[in-house]
Structure formats: C-alpha cells, structure tokens
Amino acid sequence: MKQGNYIFNxxxxxxxxxFLIISFIKxxxxxxxxxxxxxxxFKNILPMxxxxxxxxxxxxSILNPEIIKKIIGEKSGAYGVLISSILGSVAxxxxxxxxxxxxxxxxxxxxxxxxxxxxxTLMMVGVxxxxxxxxxxxxxxxxxxxxxxxxxxxxxxxxxGFILGLWN
Amino acid sequence: xxxNNKKVFSLKLFLxxxxxxxxxxxxxxxxxxxxxxIGIKAATVIVSSFKEILLVLPxxxxxxxxxxxxxxxxxxxxxxxxxxxLKGILLAFLIGTVAAGPLYAGFPIAMIxxxxxxxxxxxxxxxxxxxxxxxxxxxxxxxxxxxxxALVRLALNIFVIIIIAxxxxxxxxxxxxxxxxxxxxxx
Numbered sequence: 001m002k003q004g005n006y007i008f009n010x011x012x013x014x015x016x017x018x019f020l021i022i023s024f025i026k027x028x029x030x031x032x033x034x035x036x037x038x039x040x041x042f043k044n045i046l047p048m049x050x051x052x053x054x055x056x057x058x059x060x061s062i063l064n065p066e067i068i069k070k071i072i073g074e075k076s077g078a079y080g081v082l083i084s085s086i087l088g089s090v091a092x093x094x095x096x097x098x099x100x101x102x103x104x105x106x107x108x109x110x111x112x113x114x115x116x117x118x119x120x121t122l123m124m125v126g127v128x129x130x131x132x133x134x135x136x137x138x139x140x141x142x143x144x145x146x147x148x149x150x151x152x153x154x155x156x157x158x159x160x161g162f163i164l165g166l167w168n
Numbered sequence: 169x170x171x172n173n174k175k176v177f178s179l180k181l182f183l184x185x186x187x188x189x190x191x192x193x194x195x196x197x198x199x200x201x202x203x204x205x206i207g208i209k210a211a212t213v214i215v216s217s218f219k220e221i222l223l224v225l226p227x228x229x230x231x232x233x234x235x236x237x238x239x240x241x242x243x244x245x246x247x248x249x250x251x252x253x254l255k256g257i258l259l260a261f262l263i264g265t266v267a268a269g270p271l272y273a274g275f276p277i278a279m280i281x282x283x284x285x286x287x288x289x290x291x292x293x294x295x296x297x298x299x300x301x302x303x304x305x306x307x308x309x310x311x312x313x314x315x316x317x318a319l320v321r322l323a324l325n326i327f328v329i330i331i332i333a334x335x336x337x338x339x340x341x342x343x344x345x346x347x348x349x350x351x352x353x354x355x
Contacts, residue, residue, distance in 0.1 A: 009223055016227035019234050030237045038233030041276055042225065049221060049272070051188035057214035058195060061206045092270075099305075099312035106313065115313070116321065123300045129272045136275040138348050141340055145292065148335055149299075152328045156321070163320050 045132065052128055056092050084114040085154055088121030089146075090128060098122045112164055117157035124149040228273050236280050244284035252287060260290040261329075264297025274298035282352035288345045292336045296329030 023031045091098075102115045125146050126133065133142035183190075196214070199207030248256040264274070277298075278291050286294075301322055309318040 012224075012227045012231075016230045016234075020230060023234055023238065031234075034233035034237040035230065036233075037236055038226075038229040041232060042229045045272075045276065047185040047189055050186070050218070051192055052272075053217050053221065054189060054192035054196060054214050057210045057217065058192065058199065060213050061199075061209040099309050103312040112317070116317070119309075119313070120300070120321070120325075123271070124296070126271050129275075132272050132275055136279050136352075138344070138351075140344065141336070141348065144339060145295070145332065145336060148332050149296075149328075152331065156324045156328060159324055160317065160320050164316055167316055167320075 048132055048135070052092065052132075056128060059090075080111065080114045081117045081154060081157060084118040085121045085125075085150065085157070088118040088153075089125040089150060091122055092126065092128045111161070113157050113161035116160040117154055120153040120156050121150060124153055224270070225273065229276070232276055232280055235277075236283070239284060241284050244281070244286055248281070248286040248290045250285075250287050252290070256287060256290045257293055257330075260286075260293040261297045261301070261326075264294045264299075265301045265303050271295075271299045279352045282349050285349065288340070289333050289337045292333040293329055296325075296332055300325045300329070 020031065023034065098119055102119050105118075106112070106115050127146070130142055130146065133145070137145075196207060196210055199210060201207070246252070248259055252259075274295055278295055281291055281294065282288075306318055306322065309321070
C-alpha cells in the first residue's frame with residue numbers, strides 16, 4: 001500500500017540531489033543561499049504543520065473507520081454524497097491512502113458517486129490546511145478557491161457516476 | 169541586557185507560533201490520561217504522519233530554495249507571466265502534474281512563483297493541477313479504483329481546473345492580487 005509513496009519519495013530525493021550537485025558545481029555561494037532559504041521556509045511552516053498533524057491524529061482516532069463506513073457505506077444517495085464531500089474536505093490523507101480508503105469503502109458497498117466525491121474533495125479542498133493557504137495567499141482567495149472546488153467536486157462526482165454508468 | 173530582551177522576545181514568538189500545536193498536545197495528554205486507547209491510537213497516527221512529512225518535505229524545500237536562487241524574475245515572466253498565453257497555462261499544468269506531494273507542499277512553491285511574477289491565472293492552474301491531476305498517482309488510482317474511474321476523473325478535472333482559474337480571475341480584484349504578490353516578494 002505504501003509502495004507508491006516510497007517510489008515518489010525516492011524520485012523527489014534523486015531530483016533534489018541532482019539539482020543540488022549541479023548548483024554546487026556552478027556556484028557555492030548561490031547553493032548556500034538556496035539551502036538557507038529552504039531551511040527558513042521549512043522553519044516557517046513547521047509550527048502550523050505540527051498543529052495540523054496532531055489535530056488530525058486526534059480526529060482520526062475518535063472517528064474510527066467503522067463509523068465512517070457506516071455513514072457513507074450504505075446506498076446513501078445525495079445525503080451520502082454530501083457527507084462524503086464534507087469528510088473529504090476535512091480529512092488530510094496522502095493520495096495513496098485516500099485511494100486505498102476509497103477502494104476499501106467501495107468493496108464494502110459504497111457507491112461510485114460517493115467515493116468520487118470523497119476522493120475529489122480530499123484532493124482539492126483542504127479545510128484543515130486553510131490557515132496555511134491563507135498565510136500564503138489571503139483569506140478571500142483561499143476561501144473562494146476551496147468553495148468553488150467543493151461545488152465543482154460534487155458536480156464531478158455525479159458526472160463520474162453518470163459516465164461510468166454509460167461506459168459499463 | 170540586550171541579549172536578555174532578545175531571549176524574552178523569541179520565547180514570546182515561539183509561544184505564539186506554536187500555540188495551536190501546544191493546545192493539541194495538551195488535548196492529546198488528556199486523552200492519554202483519561203481515554204488511553206484513543207490517546208495511544210492518536211499518538212501512533214501522529215508519530216507516523218510526522219515521520220512521513222519529515223520524509224516528504226526536505227527535498228521539496230531544497231528544490232524551492234534552488235528554484236528561487238537560480239531562476240530570474242525575467243525568465244519566469246517570459247515563461248509564465250502576464251503575456252505568456254497558452255504556453256504559460258500548459259507549463260503551469262505540467263509543473264503541477266509531474267510533481268506529486270500533498271496540497272500543502274504546493275503552497276510554498278506557488279509563493280515562489282508569485283515572487284517571480286507568474287500570472288495569477290497560472291498560479292491557480294498550478295495549484296489545481298498539483299492537487300488533483302497527478303501523473304505519479306494515476307497508476308495507483310487505476311489499480312485501486314479502476315482505470316475507467318481514474319481516466320474519467322482526470323479528463324473532467326482538466327476542465328474543472330481551468331474553470332476554477334477563470335472564476336478566480338474574474339472575482340479577485342487586481343489590487344488584491346498585487347498585494348499578495350508584494351507579500352510573496354518580502355519572503
């Protein structure tokens with residue numbers, strides 16, 4: 001399940017290392033500056049990330065998978081789509097975990113539309129990371145982007161259900 | 169004396185920055201004392217996701233630092249700026265799609281792009297592509313949810329990302345955009 005993540009990590013590390021070496025050969029001074037910048041921007045975002053991770057950890061252990069499955073696992077119609085979308089917006093899973101979770105829920109009887117809504121909002125809408133997005137952009141832009149993404153995600157979910165219905 | 173002042177100041181800053189985290193830690197402490205099973209489960213999830221984030225982020229931030237040092241504003245304006253047209257849009261799609269990584273790792277990259285005066289429309293395209301249309305993830309999505317599901321979702325999302333960028337460009341005023349670009353410049 002985690003293999004996809006590892007491959008991604010290795011590729012990103014390789015790219016970073018290659019560029020770092022090229023940069024170092026071309027200019028020591030610039031490379032040093034780049035690394036200082038990298039460290040500063042990491043330090044900048046660390047407190048917020050730590051807070052987000054801890055709150056998510058708490059949330060996930062209070063709401064266990066069985067409860068989640070119960071709410072959206074049945075043929076829950078528009079109500080289930082709405083709940084899936086809200087869950088997807090609030091949750092913060094890495095993509096690989098998201099797909100596995102959706103696949104698991106699908107095999108236990110959830111509808112395609114609900115799972116499409118879940119996956120789609122999970123990737124596009126980030127309520128938990130909203131403070132971070134506001135910090136980098138501003139309040140209006142961040143909220144608007146998430147709002148539009150939420151509405152269009154629900155639309156995409158229904159379209160996926162419709163098209164797959166025709167295709168199968 | 170001066171040294172002392174500095175120390176007090178940085179402690180204050182530290183507390184302010186880490187306030188949310190500290191509150192969450194106290195909450196976790198409560199669970200560990202009163203509801204041990206939930207608390208220990210949460211602690212395990214927190215430690216493992218922290219490890220994952222520590223693994224994912226360092227190369228991304230190194231790439232951000234290098235990108236900032238080595239690309240001039242002029243080049244980026246030419247490639248993805250106000251007058252870059254279709255080429256700029258395609259490039260924004262490409263950068264967002266090829267790279268993987270969680271949404272929150274895309275924000276600092278977007279900021280560097282703003283610092284280099286990349287067009288706002290292209291920034292939103294980049295964020296959209298970064299969040300949803302990921303080539304490294306596509307194969308995994310196909311195997312988990314079926315190739316039809318993955319391909320239909322991908323095709324629909326290309327339209328969705330462009331629609332989002334158009335709406336954002338329509339709604340967000342010019343002076344607002346220039347003020348966030350100024351913020352990015354001070355980084």
